[in-house]
Amino acid sequence: MSDTVTPISLFISDVDGTLLTPDKSLTPATIAAVQRLHALGLPFTLVSSRPPQGFAMLIEPLELNAGLKLPLAAFNGGMIIDPQLTCLGIDLLPRECTQETIETMRAQGLEVWLYTETGWYVTEPDGAYVTHEIHAIKAKPITVADFSGLIDKAAKLVGSSKDFAKVVACEQVLAQKLQGKANAHRSQAYYIDVTPLGADKGHAVEKIASICGIPLAEVAVLGDMENDLPMFATAGVAIAMGNATEAVKAKADAVTSDNQHDGFAEAVTSFILPRVRSRPKI
Known part of the structure; x- marks a missing residue:
């Protein structure tokens, strides 16, 4: 990464192809990695093309309804929801x-x-x-x-x-x-x-960072597909999955393993934790 000084104060991940394995499951290593983020008090949330109901399976195992209770972004950022899946704002197509x-x-x-x-x-x-x-x-x-x-x-x-x-x-x-x-x-x-228009993952990252009061330069994102590129361009640190397309990898600051080999957990260990300011869990 080009800037090894700026800390990471917010971590936002894509879901499918990134957080989840190809069979749409969370591995023990992924759950443990998120628990480490919570223990350090690092704000963590998700931005996905999924509809709001598609987040329900993730809330409890990742403890997203505890602590900071950050908003999540569905429909590539077109809908902001809370951990109870309540709509906080939605954009509709003309x-x-x-x-x-x-x-x-x-x-x-x-x-x-x-x-x-x-x-x-x-x-x-x-x-x-x-x-x-x-x-x-x-x-x-x-x-x-x-x-x-x-x-x-x-x-x-x-x-x-x-x-x-x-x-x-x-x-x-x-x-x-x-x-x-x-x-x-x-x-x-x-x-x-x-x-x-305007409902993309880049705008979602901007909204969540603003809610948290965190500069975009201190935001890290992780993804694998072309719809993740707007958030790659917005965040201070962009990490691509090993299974990402070449176009996505070309825009990343770092590349982790693929989603069949705990690439999410590796990204947390190798690229997020070394730059986190330790703070008490909320």
Whole structure:
């Protein structure tokens, strides 16, 4: 890292591909690493593309409802929630962006999901990644004939496909079409997320750091995908997972092991703890 003097006073992590293993579980080493952060009194929280209900499985084992009780960011920063999953603020997609995104994703051959503050909606319940998402977030979708009654309530749209090249191509098309109107980033090789303009992980990091009264230069972040790049550009220290894409690694200050070999725990031990000011646990 370029600056070995500035302390780390806030640590923010991505969830899928970073905190969790490929089978969406927390390892003992990961839980122990978070406990060490709590013991030092270091503020720690999560920013994810997940919907709010997707955080429920993480609150208790990581003790996020104790101590500082920091807010978490869902929908890539488009929704801020407390550890009880109560909405503290949410951004919605403009109607025209929602309609244009749905049409574009379908034209590019992707299945489309729509998320609101409280629900996950699909038109194809047997879609390629529906079962995978149910396992990941521990919630089931609501099947609708179409999204017409939800256009004004969309907090996030997801396009998914088993053809990863299609997802990349769709990301490029949407980035052009939605420029200045909404954000389009891949959160997994098989998912592309569209969220409101300004609702990205970089802005989420800014909000959380402001709440904590901590300078951005003293914030460390950890992630693995293109939707993590806005927070890499915002935080003082950016750490990439070993399973991150090459584009993400190129923007990182350091790279840890992958999420099959306790990369989160290694990042905490190697890059976070040496720069933490010890303080009493709150």
